[in-house]
Amino acid sequence: xxxxxxxxxxxxxxxxxxxxxxxxxxxxxxxxxxxxxxxxxxxxxxxxxxxxxxxxxxxxxxxxxxxxxxxxxxxxxxxxxxxxxxxxxxxxxxxxxxxxxxxxxxxxxxxxxxx
Amino acid sequence: xxxxxxxxxxxxxxxxxxxxxxxxxxxxxxxxxxxxxxxxxxxxxxxxxxxxxxxxxxxxxxxxxxxxxxxxxxxxxxxxxxxxxxxxxxxxxxxxxxxxxxxxxxxxxxxxx
Numbered sequence: 331x332x333x334x335x336x337x338x339x340x341x342x343x344x345x346x347x348x349x350x351x352x353x354x355x356x357x358x359x360x361x362x363x364x365x366x367x368x369x370x371x372x373x374x375x376x377x378x379x380x381x382x383x384x385x386x387x388x389x390x391x392x393x394x395x396x397x398x399x400x401x402x403x404x405x406x407x408x409x410x411x412x413x414x415x416x417x418x419x420x421x422x423x424x425x426x427x428x429x430x431x432x433x434x435x436x437x438x439x440x441x442x443x444x445x
Numbered sequence: 446x447x448x449x450x451x452x453x454x455x456x457x458x459x460x461x462x463x464x465x466x467x468x469x470x471x472x473x474x475x476x477x478x479x480x481x482x483x484x485x486x487x488x489x490x491x492x493x494x495x496x497x498x499x500x501x502x503x504x505x506x507x508x509x510x511x512x513x514x515x516x517x518x519x520x521x522x523x524x525x526x527x528x529x530x531x532x533x534x535x536x537x538x539x540x541x542x543x544x545x546x547x548x549x550x551x552x553x554x555x556x557x558x
Contacts, residue, residue, distance in 0.1 A: 339485065375535065375549035421487060432478070432503065433537075433547055435488040 332357045334424050336436035343412045344444050351407045351439050353422030362426045364405045369419040417443045451536050451550035458557050464523040466553050468536030475541050477519035479511065482533040494519055526557045
């Protein structure tokens with residue numbers, strides 16, 4: 331079974347600085363998708379960024395980018411120029427393309443932005 | 446944008462009660478999911494459904510059942526609520542296809558006393 335691990339329960343960063351959230355996963359599949367979701371205090375889960383495993387190029391969405399290392403099964407999220415609105419729980423998630431295609435989540439990292 | 450609506454934001458129930466959590470989506474999505482969220486454990490899949498009247502067990506189905514009589518509605522049922530089912534429950538939906546975006550509701554915080 332696939333597993334996703336986020337080893338940082340909490341992180342903090344100064345406003346305007348850069349922070350990296352870590353995520354590792356375990357799978358025997360060769361093709362799959364990886365995601366980062368953000369959950370602000372409103373509880374509404376928001377998709378931040380998505381990476382297809384067959385693409386070597388790292389995904390980027392404005393201030394958010396990933397470092398995808400397929401061989402190491404690592405998928406970290408980098409937030410540049412951190413803003414107060416970035417404060418939230420961040421979840422890393424995995425979905426295979428075979429079988430049930432269910433989304434498997436990590437434990438989450440609570441990010442605090444210090445003004 | 447897609448809207449996924451959960452009927453209650455907060456719910457308080459007594460041990461042994463039968464509890465219904467309702468979820469409705471408005472974009473004709475085939476797939477619907479129920480997750481529970483607990484601190485330090487992330488989101489764990491309880492049940493999911495590919496189509497009307499179809500359901501599949503997720504990773505933690507014990508103590509729960511589901512119903513999908515109409516495509517837009519997916520209900521989670523706690524047959525006899527217990528204190529260890531106190532949690533945040535999140536419903537989600539998406540079209541078919543592994544690369545499709547998952548849309549979430551705002552969650553129901555359930556407390557079982």
